[in-house]
Amino acid sequence: xxxxxxxxxxxxxxxxxxxxxxxxxxxxxxxxxxxxxxxxxxxxxxxxxxxxxxxxxxxxxxxxxxxxxxxxxxxxxxxxxxxxxxxxxxxxxxxxxxxxxxxxxxxxxxxxxxxxxxxxxxxxxxxxxxxxxxxxxxxxxxxxxxxxxxxxxxxxxxxxxxxxxxxxxxxxxxxxxxxxxxxxxxxxxxxxxxxxxxxxxxxxxxxxxxxxxxxxxxxxxxxxxxxxxxxxxxxxxxxxxxxxxxxxxxxxxxxxxxxxxxxxxxxxxxxxxxxxxxxxxxxxxxxxxxxxxxxxxxxxxxxxxxxxxxxxxxxxxxxxxxxxxxxxxxxxxxxxxxxxxxxxxxxxxxxxxxxxxxxxxx
Amino acid sequence: xxxxxxxxxxxxxxxxxxxxxxxxxxxxxxxxxxxxxxxxxxxxxxxxxxxxxxxxxxxxxxxxxxxxxxxxxxxxxxxxxxxxxxxxxxxxxxxxxxxxxxxxxxxxxxxxxxxxxxxxxxxxxxxxxxxxxxxxxxxxxxxxxxxxxxxxxxxxxxxxxxxxxxxxxxxxxxxxxxxxxxxxxxxxxxxxxxxxxxxxxxxxxxxxxxxxxxxxxxxxxxxxxxxxxxxxxxxxxxxxxxxxxx
Numbered sequence: 019x020x021x022x023x024x025x026x027x028x029x030x031x032x033x034x035x036x037x038x039x040x041x042x043x044x045x046x047x048x049x050x051x052x053x054x055x056x057x058x059x060x061x062x063x064x065x066x067x068x069x070x071x072x073x074x075x076x077x078x079x080x081x082x083x084x085x086x087x088x089x090x091x092x093x094x095x096x097x098x099x100x101x102x103x104x105x106x107x108x109x110x111x112x113x114x115x116x117x118x119x120x121x122x123x124x125x126x127x128x129x130x131x132x133x134x135x136x137x138x139x140x141x142x143x144x145x146x147x148x149x150x151x152x153x154x155x156x157x158x159x160x161x162x163x164x165x166x167x168x169x170x171x172x173x174x175x176x177x178x179x180x181x182x183x184x185x186x187x188x189x190x191x192x193x194x195x196x197x198x199x200x201x202x203x204x205x206x207x208x209x210x211x212x213x214x215x216x217x218x219x220x221x222x223x224x225x226x227x228x229x230x231x232x233x234x235x236x237x238x239x240x241x242x243x244x245x246x247x248x249x250x251x252x253x254x255x256x257x258x259x260x261x262x263x264x265x266x267x268x269x270x271x272x273x274x275x276x277x278x279x280x281x282x283x284x285x286x287x288x289x290x291x292x293x294x295x296x297x298x299x300x301x302x303x304x305x306x307x308x309x310x311x312x313x314x315x316x317x318x319x320x321x322x323x324x325x326x327x328x329x330x331x332x333x334x335x336x337x338x339x340x341x342x343x344x345x346x347x348x349x350x351x352x353x354x355x356x357x358x359x360x361x362x363x364x365x366x367x368x369x370x371x372x373x374x375x376x377x378x379x380x
Numbered sequence: 381x382x383x384x385x386x387x388x389x390x391x392x393x394x395x396x397x398x399x400x401x402x403x404x405x406x407x408x409x410x411x412x413x414x415x416x417x418x419x420x421x422x423x424x425x426x427x428x429x430x431x432x433x434x435x436x437x438x439x440x441x442x443x444x445x446x447x448x449x450x451x452x453x454x455x456x457x458x459x460x461x462x463x464x465x466x467x468x469x470x471x472x473x474x475x476x477x478x479x480x481x482x483x484x485x486x487x488x489x490x491x492x493x494x495x496x497x498x499x500x501x502x503x504x505x506x507x508x509x510x511x512x513x514x515x516x517x518x519x520x521x522x523x524x525x526x527x528x529x530x531x532x533x534x535x536x537x538x539x540x541x542x543x544x545x546x547x548x549x550x551x552x553x554x555x556x557x558x559x560x561x562x563x564x565x566x567x568x569x570x571x572x573x574x575x576x577x578x579x580x581x582x583x584x585x586x587x588x589x590x591x592x593x594x595x596x597x598x599x600x601x602x603x604x605x606x607x608x609x610x611x612x613x614x615x616x617x618x619x620x621x622x623x624x625x626x
Contacts, residue, residue: 103475157482166506183486183507184478297482307479340476369477
């Protein structure tokens with residue numbers, strides 16, 4: 019989850035105060051601490067596949083539900099594809115199979131219709147979940163409460179951005195960099211706007227048990243709670259330090275000390291938000307998506323901050339909206355703090371879209 | 381697939397991520413590999429394709445050369461090295477991708493550049509696991525499609541081939557361990573050597589059986605135990621005007 023200007027503009031919290039794109043002096047948060055300091059205690063949800071199998075249902079009832087859900091999925095055809103490039107029937111059927119995998123405890127074969135199956139959820143609730151998936155276009159990952167990302171299974175829930183496959187590559191960039199630089203491997207890394215904690219946990223993996231630690235920040239209390247849950251699940255609480263706050267605000271003690279900085283900040287231009295696929299636009303947090311008018315508010319802020327926070331030789335990698343935004347970001351860095359950075363590069367994602375900007379602090 | 385980028389070696393590291401000591405703590409959360417209910421398996425999403433209908437002859441690796449390393453063919457490469465020979469792409473995705481999308485297009489397509497063989501996988505939720513599945517499929521396809529010339533006089537079968545033979549083979553020593561079946565990842569190596577031999581004897585199962593110290597029936601059963609192996613042998617036999625094994 020990330021901060022965007024538009025969210026800061028929210029009338030009830032911040033009436034038009036920050037209506038200029040300059041973020042002022044670095045290190046000074048551009049959100050009021052009142053936004054994040056309320057000690058709300060968010061209890062993260064347990065993903066379906068980790069819940070205890072305390073329910074049971076007859077196999078024939080499970081089949082009945084499955085056939086119903088499949089029928090619903092097939093009736094969609096390519097409707098969603100045409101309306102907003104959403105999932106087609108095939109995709110929905112595949113998700114249905116995954117939902118079964120998560121909901122049913124024992125997958126033994128050759129059972130009779132009257133045999134009882136152990137479940138992690140009540141069969142009636144499965145009907146609700148699939149209705150939400152198809153009618154309300156609730157993202158599948160929120161339905162099952164997890165996303166498979168790299169070799170991790172991360173808990174996600176409403177209020178937290180679902181990590182995307184594209185972002186997996188950022189961890190590979192870091193792996194690449196630290197494999198030839200022991201100093202960076204043992205240093206302190208930061209993942210800003212960590213959301214579910216995906217990048218922080220992935221990077222912790224490539225730093226290795228002997229490597230440095232990761233500080234992950236997020237403005238959203240829900241994101242911090244979910245990321246904390248994920249970090250604990252992978253027993254990395256000694257390696258990953260989660261801090262609630264906007265971008266660099268919780269990192270004041272790290273000025274000039276970071277070995278690396280990564281972020282998948284909100285980068286979608288505000289005017290594109292209304293046309294997003296329903297799963298994204300209606301259900302995922304706008305805070306994590308909306309990057310302001312050009313989509314680059316957070317990216318600009320991150321680049322300026324990187325010059326201040328990274329130590330000499332430190333590495334950064336940012337995900338962008340792709341193509342022109344990459345070029346615009348490189349131009350911005352060169353014009354604004356050209357002498358601070360070297361080896362600036364644009365990297366493509368697996369679909370061939372120029373997606374990432376990476377570079378080193380001088 | 382509209383766009384491809386060269387697979388970069390750095391990515392390969394992540395393939396073996398789960399094997400590193402670091403991720404021991406990941407183990408408690410590993411998912412069950414058990415087969416889900418059969419009635420669910422109505423949507424096959426995994427496809428293995430290859431665009432080569434002819435066999436590729438890997439003459440550089442002729443068994444007459446004995447220099448260390450030169451006999452090694454693609455299947456002897458580590459996952460990392462094999463992956464370096466591949467171009468990886470995801471499937472064509474329309475639109476801008478990234479945060480715009482929620483579609484589990486985690487499918488992976490690997491093209492092995494030296495042979496042109498393509499393997500893909502899309503059945504898993506994670507792109508990462510699909511990459512590993514595609515690589516394992518690529519190994520099977522290479523075993524099926526890349527041929528080495530075999531010296532029949534004298535014929536000395538490689539250890540990998542001996543390991544997939546049934547224990548009653550007269551040339552199989554007791555040091556070969558238990559017979560390796562089609563579900564074992566090492567089966568591909570034995571299968572490749574077996575196909576090399578079958579090609580060398582031009583599809584004659586009885587001739588091949590003699591070289592392997594087996595009855596024709598026993599070798600037939602071995603060939604029939606794996607669908608893709610059977611298909612390759614039968615395709616060869618058909619091209620020589622021989623009847624298919626059944």
